[in-house]
Amino acid sequence: MSTRGHGLDGRQPQAVLSALAVLRLVADLGPGVSAKDVHTVLGIAPATAYTLLNLLVSEGYLARTVQPPGFALGPECEDLIAAATNRRNHDPSTESGHTW
DSSP states (O other): OTTTTOOOOTTHHHHHHHHHHHHHHHHHHOTTBOHHHHHHHHOOOHHHHHHHHHHHHHTTSEEEETTTTEEEEOHHHHHHHHHHHHHHHHOGGGGGSOOO
């Protein structure tokens, strides 16, 4: 991933929260979420919505969809889901919280 190892400046924590909100919205609405949806539902400026969507696509957390047109969760999200599911299925200590 190209963003690892970079420090956060004053604006980046809000950008991280916005990116997480976009991921949650796409997860909730399913494939085909548009930049207009992100702008309308989350109240994010249109230019910021496009920037976040393109960044999340470039990092693999979102993927562009053709039918319906828009965005869906990408392979990085699928990997996170698989890792969490695998860990929960094989480690009973994770049922009550984090073990790290």
